[in-house]
Amino acid sequence: MTSAFLSALGGRIAERWLTLLALPGLLFIAAVTTATVLGHEHWSDAGKLRAWLDALAGSPASRSAGTIALVALGVLLAAAAIGTAAQTLGAGVELLWCAEPRGPLLRRLADRRTRRWRAADAAFRTALVTAGRARIAGSDDADRLAGLAESRFARRERIAAAAPRHPFGMxxxxxxxxxxxxxxxxxxxxxxxxxxxxxxxxxxxxxxxxxxxxxxxxxxxxxxxxxxxxxxxxxxxxxxxxxxxxxxxxxxxxxxxxxxxxxxxxxxxxxxxxxxxxxxxxxxxxxxxxxxxxxxxxxxxxx
Structure with a gap:
């Protein structure tokens, strides 16, 4: 039972490592390699990329199993390092999304969101009052004005449900x-x-x-x-x-x-x-x- 548990745990760890770290890092390494070989001028030249790969495969080092193993290990380690860096920076992005308005830049962003919300709130309240008056007066424009009030309410809600306090909506x-x-x-x-x-x-x-x-x-x-x-x-x-x-x-x-x-x-x-x-x-x-x-x-x- 213990060996089965450890095997399952090892499988989950390997799967998580591959999904979160190695695979995204490998894709990024492939993109960096493609960018280095092609650049802007030959951005879609698959023949140039294929020729580069053929030249790499034909080099003397590619005939050594030890060299291939070392290169593969180095690529995997580099991919894992890149994935780990992305994971660490992702935690920083989470903190930034939830940050309090401390410091001049974050306070400026929070103040900007507050001004946008107040303007949207004023526009919604004005449209709501206008639609209410039109409804009471039996105006033909009552439905159109009610729809306008709803759209302005949705615009305010996209900024925040209440007066913003943070630099970012999240x-x-x-x-x-x-x-x-x-x-x-x-x-x-x-x-x-x-x-x-x-x-x-x-x-x-x-x-x-x-x-x-x-x-x-x-x-x-x-x-x-x-x-x-x-x-x-x-x-x-x-x-x-x-x-x-x-x-x-x-x-x-x-x-x-x-x-x-x-x-x-x-x-x-x-x-x-x-x-x-x-x-x-x-x-x-x-x-x-x-x-x-x-x-x-x-x-x-x-x-």
Missing amino acids: GDRLAAPGQRLWRAYRLDLAAAWPHLWLLADEGIRAELHAARGRFAAAARLCVWGAAYLVLGLWWWPAALVGITALAAGLRRGRAAADAFAELTEALADLHVRDLAAALGIDSPSGMDRALGERLSRALRKPA
């Missing part, structure tokens, strides 16, 4: 559950989260882990996109790959942040009363501000 989205729970129930989600996590069942934990994994994967995809954009300075097709990867990474990151935030808030809504019961706090009236304040006081232990 930071606001991930912070939104804590803010809403505090406003509604005076529950400190940061203090309650470890306890709520312990009360959650395996299915909910798995869903949260999956959303968190998708968020990290989206950040890594953005890193690969930036790398291919830089490579596009030498071989322009790589820039197309980079733009596509960056766009997909940003879209997936927003979707993963939305999913993680929704699951976090759902977990809190479902298990707050269970947490109160576990802590010996009565909740006869259900989840309200009184219960939230009592939980927050109980979980914020004095230093």
